[in-house]
Amino acid sequence: MHADPVAVVGDVVLDRDLEGTSTRLCPDAPVPVVDADHTRVSPGGAGLAALMCARIDRVPRVRLVAPLADDAAGETLRSELADIDVRALGHEGGTRTKTRIRAGGQTLLRVDDGGPATPRDVDPAGLADALAGAVVLVSDYGAGTTRDPAVRAGLEQAARDGDVIWDPHPRGGPPVPGCAVVTPNLAEALDAAGALGLDADPERPGDLARALRRAWEARAVVVTVGSEGAWLAEGDDLRQIPSGGREAGDPCGAGDRVAASIAASLSRRESAATAAARAVADASRWVAEGGAAGFRGRGNQPAPSTLDGFAHRIARTREAGGVIVATGGCFDVLHAGHAQYLRAARELGDLLVVLLNSDTSVRRLKGPGRPVNPVADRRALLEALASVDAVVVFDEDDPREALDTLRPDVWVKGGDYRVADLPEAPLVHSWGGRVEILPLLSGRSTTSILDRISDAG
Structure with a gap:
């Protein structure tokens, strides 16, 4: 079956995972002491979404369109994304980094560093070429890419020409009209509903999905609700999609996994309902297998x-x-x-x-x-x-x-x-x-x- 390429647009983050062991408390403060074993770096945000798409058999080619800074962290990102067709946008400021300190498979602390990923001097023709013929996945991490006027104009045209999947963020720009699927989690959906002045009942995520679909002028909205699965509003139809998972794990990156899986399915002309069901199942496996930490370990460390x-x-x-x-x-x-x-x-x-x-x-x-x-x-x-x-x-x-x-x-x-x-x-x-x-x-x-x-x- 023919499959279109996927173009991922959004904010790239450099993730650092400091892994260690913790067996004692600090003597001068009631906090755990972590003895560091190793530090692993990998792309996060839209970079993680692009890597996910590249490792899904249903996707033939992946492009990444994102601001990349000319600093040491930016060079690390370019190296980690060497197998991806990167179409870098000009960048204002330094690379955003997120450092997670982990022990015993659990995250104890996260430290964020770096400024907004504001694009600079976006070339409309170059952006149009990067998005041409592709299913577009917007991976918004609230750093500024989706608020840029030139980027939004390109995404609006992409939504008129084909399929755009939008994974939103409360600090990002709203989805452009005509998106094929928008994929907020419940917290993001509630935040968006509040900003739009919509009634928002956390106990009725299906109604929330339906209201957001109309407000965003999207063809479909998938509201994920963690281990309970998701709700899909498509046109006038509403359906619940159970997760099928039976045990929780590390949920970091589960939302990216849902969006990437839907993009992969739409690249093969699958329906939104089929894509959403597959995505929920993929995300359940993702969490069970260790989430982003497990994925990064499989991708960047020697396997046992x-x-x-x-x-x-x-x-x-x-x-x-x-x-x-x-x-x-x-x-x-x-x-x-x-x-x-x-x-x-x-x-x-x-x-x-x-x-x-x-x-x-x-x-x-x-x-x-x-x-x-x-x-x-x-x-x-x-x-x-x-x-x-x-x-x-x-x-x-x-x-x-x-x-x-x-x-x-x-x-x-x-x-x-x-x-x-x-x-x-x-x-x-x-x-x-x-x-x-x-x-x-x-x-x-x-x-x-x-x-x-x-x-x-």
């Missing part, structure tokens, strides 16, 4: 190579009613056939774990000269795919030991196998799992690629 390292995330997915999918192989020279196969496998559930043969395992199976790429490189390439949630390395000739530990709901193999011929099939069936055989892309294989390289040499 054993199942023990993924136990918490797998348990969270299961507790939320998710389906664990696993597949395995050497993946020595990653190619288009692998990418298509892994996308298809991921669509069978909610979390895909790849069991990857170690170098010694590949050597025993394939002979001298293999693997071509060491396990660290093979693993890094797999982890870069949006369809892959986790990679686990094993040393045995087959993955049965790792499978017995993981116990996936679905075990996937690619090729012309029959389930009855797979030695691991009885093991998977023993805990109620199922085995799926997926076809491979014709004419694509590691062996054929290596043969062509050899012939060319």
Whole structure:
């Protein structure tokens, strides 16, 4: 199915997470002492929304349109966003930073620094080019981008030409008329209703969504209500969307996740109702898997190579009613056939774990000269795919030991196998799992690629 690119417009923030341990109180004040272990930096605000979109299989290309300062923090942001097509706007002031001090998986304190992200000398033609042909996601963090007249004019035209999803902020500009979907949380919706002079009852979020849709002249409004899901007002219709989640986690970034998921769905011409339901489910998984901290950890830190390292995330997915999918192989020279196969496998559930043969395992199976790429490189390439949630390395000739530990709901193999011929099939069936055989892309294989390289040499 054809999918349009997504252009994210908004305020970019540099997030710093100082992670540590806290086991005592400060002797001169009743506050905890945090022994710092490490500091992680990553894009926040519209930058986080752009990274989310880039890691969703439904999105082919992502652009980021945002003010970026020429300071050290701005250079860090540019480096962290190197894989995104960034269309930087001129910037007044320094980069906004948000530093969270965390211990035991909890945020103890947040320190904000830096001024407003006011755009400077916005080129209307350049902005129009950045938004052309794209589903537009406005990620407003109240720093000034959506209040800029030139930016608003560009967004108004984008709403006339196509789909604009607007994730609002109380200090930002109001959504432009004609937005496809506006995605406030309940607090933001109540604040907006008050500013517009509308009746606002926090116990009736559906009525609030309907009133805001009319006031904002939007095609649809989704008001999220945390673990209770969301309310969708579309035209004259109103529906409640349950979250399906059963346990709370870190909600940081959940609103961004809702908006990014809706943008991804609309880029594939899905309806607002389908997009909203998918987004609420995506956000529930997001919270269960650790929120923004978990996402940043998956994106910017080496992932664990054993199942023990993924136990918490797998348990969270299961507790939320998710389906664990696993597949395995050497993946020595990653190619288009692998990418298509892994996308298809991921669509069978909610979390895909790849069991990857170690170098010694590949050597025993394939002979001298293999693997071509060491396990660290093979693993890094797999982890870069949006369809892959986790990679686990094993040393045995087959993955049965790792499978017995993981116990996936679905075990996937690619090729012309029959389930009855797979030695691991009885093991998977023993805990109620199922085995799926997926076809491979014709004419694509590691062996054929290596043969062509050899012939060319």
